[in-house]
Amino acid sequence: QVQLQESGPGLVKPSQTLPLTCTVSGGSFSSSNNYWSWIRQPAGNGLEWIGRINTRGSTNYNPSLKSRVTISVDTSKKQFSLKLNSVTAADTAVYYCARVGDSSGYGNAFDIWGQGTMVTVSS
């Protein structure tokens, strides 16, 4: 079955760029039915959708983060990536990658999630 795994630095300095990658294994990555998303969750708080991309490179972003976010895809490696610029302490969170789409038959639900990776913004 499809599995997602986030990777990247656990510590990023303020004002720098936060880079994360999600690697997809165990299934089809290039299905036109799927989008691949990033979601974050500050400690003790709720979920915040960051954005999504499909394998054709079409993206949608959260309007509140759009000016600082870039999501890209590398179909040859079955990976998609997040770059968040000009980070502050407010960007400290667990970052999840997730699949959304109808491959599982669950409509546009986030049906498969990575385990999440903690990123701390601190000097």
Add this chain to the structure above:
Amino acid sequence: SYELTQPPSVSVSPGQTARITCSGDKLGDKYAYWYQQKPGQSPVVVIYQDSKRPSGIPERFSGSNSGNTATLTISGTQTMDEADYYCQAWDSSTGVFGTGTKVTVL
């Protein structure tokens, strides 16, 4: 921007029914999704497209969506259902999560 509002907490006795609401402007015109998140774990979808249960989700989980409110109902709540629950919808290709509800079974 579109917002989804949930009560911060719901308490329920074992075996009783828990109802969690999710409010948003004309939410009934969109599909609502519900996720369960236990401490230290990734969220899991428990309801999709308003009222459908994914494979493996117990029948005690049900959902509805009409007007401005979607509702997740847990019938015969069990201690294993204690978790945070989030509603979610899509607004013009933008994903939106609700504020989250902590369900306590006591």
